[in-house]
Amino acid sequence: MPANYPDLEGRTVFITGGAAGIGAAMVRGFAGQGARVAFVDIDEAAGTALAEETGAAFTPCDIRDVDRLEEIIAATGARFGPVRVLVNNAANDQRHDVEEVTPDYWRERLSINLDHVFFAARAARRQMGPEGGGAIINYGSTNWLVGGTGMIAYQAAKSAIHGITKGLCNEFGPDNIRVNCILPGWVMTERQLALWMDEDGARWLSERQALPGRISPENVADMALFLASDAAAMCSGQFFTVDGGMI
Numbered sequence: 001m002p003a004n005y006p007d008l009e010g011r012t013v014f015i016t017g018g019a020a021g022i023g024a025a026m027v028r029g030f031a032g033q034g035a036r037v038a039f040v041d042i043d044e045a046a047g048t049a050l051a052e053e054t055g056a057a058f059t060p061c062d063i064r065d066v067d068r069l070e071e072i073i074a075a076t077g078a079r080f081g082p083v084r085v086l087v088n089n090a091a092n093d094q095r096h097d098v099e100e101v102t103p104d105y106w107r108e109r110l111s112i113n114l115d116h117v118f119f120a121a122r123a124a125r126r127q128m129g130p131e132g133g134g135a136i137i138n139y140g141s142t143n144w145l146v147g148g149t150g151m152i153a154y155q156a157a158k159s160a161i162h163g164i165t166k167g168l169c170n171e172f173g174p175d176n177i178r179v180n181c182i183l184p185g186w187v188m189t190e191r192q193l194a195l196w197m198d199e200d201g202a203r204w205l206s207e208r209q210a211l212p213g214r215i216s217p218e219n220v221a222d223m224a225l226f227l228a229s230d231a232a233a234m235c236s237g238q239f240f241t242v243d244g245g246m247i
């Protein structure tokens with residue numbers, strides 16, 4: 001049962017990659033607080049179904065097209081009122097062998113996992129600034145801190161998001177815009193369960209995670225609700241880990 005944050009009621013919240021996994025838990029979580037939730041995703045079927053379920057506004061978008069993403073953020077503000085919370089959540093953790101990475105593949109991985117974070121933050125700032133402030137929540141990862149392999153481009157992007165969080169905290173702070181980063185541990189989303197969680201994975205996790213349970217998407221969404229709310233009013237430029245006690 002998530003905490004109740006009355007200040008989130010009626011607030012316009014924009015989430016990237018909201019159709020599945022942690023993003024979908026956040027769409028449900030913010031909608032449950034009475035926020036006006038808008039989200040984008042490349043998965044049109046899942047996005048449409050979640051919009052019907054929650055009443056959130058869904059726009060199909062490939063976030064690699066940052067011009068389109070900026071347009072949608074502007075249109076969201078015009079339709080629902082200025083975006084006051086932005087969650088930069090969309091990512092793709094496709095595995096790749098170091099020796100097989102080409103320059104084009106490298107750029108493509110960064111465009112899925114990194115570039116949009118900056119452009120969406122800048123677009124949201126234009127709406128948050130005149131409103132007296134807002135909250136931007138980026139998604140980093142513990143993966144590059146716990147010795148993960150097979151996704152060097154993803155790790156490069158995720159570690160850069162930690163740097164962007166610090167930089168934008170300083171850039172946007174004077175406008176009372178808070179910029180924070182959530183570092184999930186290994187979260188049991190549909191994708192992780194389908195692709196990567198097996199007996200070896202369960203053993204790996206049990207050896208490293210201090211707590212015996214498994215992290216749900218809702219566990220992470222709860223942190224996002226806190227960071228978006230006025231309860232986190234003086235938190236900015238920080239990293240909030242939800243990993244069951246691993247790093």
Ligand SMILES: NC(=O)c1ccc[n+]([C@@H]2O[C@H](COP(=O)([O-])OP(=O)(O)OC[C@H]3O[C@@H](n4cnc5c(N)ncnc54)[C@H](O)[C@@H]3O)[C@@H](O)[C@H]2O)c1
Nearest residue numbers: 017019020021022041042062063089091139141184186187
């Ligand atoms: N699940 C984990 O264990 C874990 C661990 C560390 C960090 N994270 C981070 O948490 C965030 C959410 O992860 P998740 O596990 O819920 O991911 P997920 O793969 O379950 O969901 C990601 C969503 O983003 C969408 N998406 C992917 N590429 C897109 C594109 N080009 N344009 C628009 N939408 C696109 C997908 O369709 C999907 O709905 C990500 O930033 C991820 O890096 C997750």
